[in-house]
Amino acid sequence: MTTIFHFAVDFAQMCFALAMVCATIRLITGPSAQDRVLAFDSLYISGMLTLLMLGIRSGSTAYFDMALLIALFGFVGTMALAKFLLRGEVIEP
Amino acid sequence: MSDLPLWATLPATVLLVAGGLFALTGALGLLRLPDFFSRMHGPSMGNTIGCGCVLIASMLTASAVTGRLAIHEPLITLFIVVSSPVTSMLLMRAARYRDRARNAVRPGRAPESTDD
Amino acid sequence: MKRVPVVLTLTLIIIWLLLNGTASPGSILLGVILAVLLMLAASQFRPVRPRLRRLYLVVPLFFHVVVDVVRSNIGVARIVLGMVSRDQVRSGFLDVPLDLRDPHGLAILAAIITSTPGTAWADLSADGATLTLHVLDLKDEAEWIRIIKYRYESPLRRIFE
Known part of the structure; x- marks a missing residue:
């Protein structure tokens, strides 16, 4: 059973890495700016999930804190980019 | 994770495979769907079911490793649930605003995906 | 005070x-x-305080949302993987008349709608009476309106209003 579980962790990690590749392709080719922001959003969520996979693999909780930080900063970054697309500036007077 | 008990590994295996497949399908949707508003729906799959499956699996294995109930994983779930609607609504509004502005600048083009 | x-x-x-x-x-x-x-x-940022009633309704609402999230994930996955032919899928905007006015209820409705793949919150009219959604598979408009109104909005109104 443990070998199957190892295989499942490998499989999921590969899936998230491929998802990051897809998001990167969209980030580079994306015709409009909002496509790129959406791709960035998807990219950091996949990266966070990959870190959680590493956490399961190693059994340490340090990866969990990193995942939480990626979620926090990714959210702030996407918010700032979307706000910029909407209003032309991030922090309004 | 040398030898985890069966009650943790069996559901965790199923959840990890399902979550990985759903997140990958969502990212493929980001690539394959035809226009921006359709592509919005792709990553939301990874946000909901991908994160949910992985976090439950992580809770199961962490509880099995430490021998007590791991309860801090729901924090990420809570944060994703609170933050992803904000991001998505703001992006949606930005996209509609930019579509409208572009159609106003170049009136010769047929208006696409605006309904007002 | x-x-x-x-x-x-x-x-x-x-x-x-x-x-x-x-x-x-x-x-x-x-x-x-x-x-x-x-x-x-x-406390400076929150001028409106929620008034919660009939909190027991949260439990069935939560299970409805989980079931709908899984179901719509499978629906969107079928569309993405091409199991549904492309010319059958018609995506577009949909107007839903809305009776819910409480801001906390609207926030939870927005979270539910956005976290269900296949539907995304696009706009709320200034008087709060019309909600515009973007739906990936706009097969049956009346069915979508019925889902939003009866499955989500009516329990939220009973909790918050």
């Missing part, structure tokens, strides 16, 4: 303890201090 938001303070303390992973007296004390300070800072 405003009432002290007890739930917010307790939630902040619990989050602090979960992040630290301990329940030692020192971290509890620091958590209480931080929570009270943040509560004082945040």
Whole structure:
């Protein structure tokens, strides 16, 4: 059973890495700016999930804190980019 | 994770495979769907079911490793649930605003995906 | 004199303890201090207080949402993987008449709609009477309106109004 579980962790990690590749392709080719922001959003969520996979693999909780930080900063970054697309500036007077 | 008990590994295996497949399908949707508003729906799959499956699996294995109930994983779930609607609504509004502005600048083009 | 938001303070303390992973007296004390300070800072931003009624309705609503999230994930996956032929899928905007006015209820409705793949919150009209959604598979408009109105909006109205 443990070998199957190892295989499942490998499989999921590969899936998230491929998802990051897809998001990167969209980030580079994306015709409009909002496509790129959406791709960035998807990219950091996949990266966070990959870190959680590493956490399961190693059994340490340090990866969990990193995942939480990626979620926090990714959210702030996407918010700032979307706000910029909407209003032309991030922090309004 | 040398030898985890069966009650943790069996559901965790199923959840990890399902979550990985759903997140990958969502990212493929980001690539394959035809226009921006359709592509919005792709990553939301990874946000909901991908994160949910992985976090439950992580809770199961962490509880099995430490021998007590791991309860801090729901924090990420809570944060994703609170933050992803904000991001998505703001992006949606930005996209509609930019579509409208572009159609106003170049009136010769047929208006696409605006309904007002 | 405003009432002290007890739930917010307790939630902040619990989050602090979960992040630290301990329940030692020192971290509890620091958590209480931080929570009270943040509560004082945040009370400026929250002029509207929720009035919760019939809280038992949260449980069936939660299970409805989980079932719908899984179901619509499978639906979107079928469209993405091409199991449904491309010319059958018609995506577009949909107007839903809305009776819910409470801002907290609207926030939860927005979270439900956005976290269900296949539907995304696009706009709310200025008077709050019309909600515009973007739907990936706009097969049956009346069915979507029925789902939003009866499955989500009516329990939210009974909880918040």
